[in-house]
Amino acid sequence: MNLISYPDRAVQAEQLAQLVASELQGAIQIKAKATAAFAGGTTPVLFFEALAKQALDWSKIAFTLTDERQVDPSNERSNARLLQTHLLGGLQPAASFQSLYQAAQTAADLDNLASQLQENFLPLDSVVLGMGNDGHFASLFPQASNLELGLDPNNSTILLEIRAPDLPEARISLSLAALLQAKHLHLLITSADKHQLLEQAQANLAASQPRQWPIEALLQQAGDKLTIHYAP
Structure with a gap:
C-alpha cells in the first residue's frame, strides 16, 4: 500500500x-483498449472533471x-448520472x-x-474507489447483506446485490475479488476524519484485531497494488 498526500483537493x-x-494510455498501447471503474458520490467529482x-x-x-444505487439513471442519487x-x-x-x-x-x-463485465471489462485497468465515514468502499457497507461474500477475496462472484438497514434502496456492487483483479487500484479520500479512520484500520490490521470496517479487507488484500490519495 502506498500513500500520497496532497495540499488540497x-x-x-x-x-x-x-x-x-x-x-489508461498504457493499457491502450498494450491491448488497444482500456477499462476503468469509478466510485460515485461527491468525493470524485473534481477528479472526474480533471480526467x-x-x-x-x-x-x-x-x-x-464500482457500485450503483438501483434508481433510475435520471434520479439525482444515480451514480451513472453523476458520471x-x-x-x-x-x-x-x-467513450463507452x-x-x-x-x-x-x-x-x-x-x-x-456479471457476464458482460467479465467478458468486456475484467480485469480492469484502473479503479478509483472512495471510502465512507463508516469504512465502506464500493457498496460493501457494514451490516450489509452479502458482505462476507463481497469481501471474500477467493470467491468467484464479481457482482452482488447489496441491501443494508440504513440504505433506502438496493445497490449493485463489484466484489472485492473483482476489484483485486485490477491492474491499478486507487483509494481517494478527503477529510481528517476519514484519514483517522484509515489509520485506525491499519493499526487494527497490524495488531491482528477482528475486522471493524470493510475497508480493512481492501487494505489487507490489495497490498502494493493499492495507492491511497489523501487531501484534507
Whole structure:
C-alpha cells in the first residue's frame, strides 16, 4: 500500500487524473483498449472533471462504476448520472459506458450483467474507489447483506446485490475479488476524519484485531497494488 498526500483537493484531483490517464494510455498501447471503474458520490467529482480534460483516445476506453444505487439513471442519487454530468457528458459518443442499473433486478439479470463485465471489462485497468465515514468502499457497507461474500477475496462472484438497514434502496456492487483483479487500484479520500479512520484500520490490521470496517479487507488484500490519495 502506498500513500500520497496532497495540499488540497484540487491538486489531488489533477494529479490523480494525470496518473489514471497514464494508466489508461498504457493499457491502450498494450491491448488497444482500456477499462476503468469509478466510485460515485461527491468525493470524485473534481477528479472526474480533471480526467475529462486529459488527452486520450476516448473511443478506446470503456467505463463502468464500482457500485450503483438501483434508481433510475435520471434520479439525482444515480451514480451513472453523476458520471455522465462530470465526465462522460463531454466524451460521448466516443467513450463507452456500462451501467450497473438493473430495472428488473432479477437474479438472471444480475448474472447477465456479471457476464458482460467479465467478458468486456475484467480485469480492469484502473479503479478509483472512495471510502465512507463508516469504512465502506464500493457498496460493501457494514451490516450489509452479502458482505462476507463481497469481501471474500477467493470467491468467484464479481457482482452482488447489496441491501443494508440504513440504505433506502438496493445497490449493485463489484466484489472485492473483482476489484483485486485490477491492474491499478486507487483509494481517494478527503477529510481528517476519514484519514483517522484509515489509520485506525491499519493499526487494527497490524495488531491482528477482528475486522471493524470493510475497508480493512481492501487494505489487507490489495497490498502494493493499492495507492491511497489523501487531501484534507
